[in-house]
């Protein structure tokens with residue numbers, strides 16, 4: 001037996017409509033359509049792994065390389081931590097490359113401006129990653145993931 005979502009009547013499991021109120025089963029009870037986000041890997045990790053190692057992931061987006069090293073040493077065997085090590089390493093490499101280019105060519109106004117904007121964008125990406133890590137998600141950093149290295 002199952003309970004009608006609409007009127008609470010007890011209904012046979014196989015019933016397509018509630019005999020009491022005519023409610024159509026499956027219209028609400030059906031599983032929600034999963035929005036496939038190819039950059040969201042949260043479902044690939046066990047909830048225990050995420051719960052136990054969330055803090056390391058958060059740390060990586062707070063203190064960058066320092067957090068990566070801490071995560072590697074403290075929980076390097078956790079798939080969830082390894083995922084975030086890869087993502088934050090990607091971010092870190094982008095920041096370093098961008099910093100070097102902007103630093104070397106800042107006198108050419110255009111690089112100075114574009115580089116400056118890109119640094120701000122990367123900082124925003126880092127904050128998004130930090131928020132996702134706080135939520136216990138395993139999402140690739142936006143924009144940076146499009147570059148497609150360190151898969």
Ligand SMILES: [Zn+2]
Nearest residue numbers: 004007018021
């Ligand atoms: Zn009903």
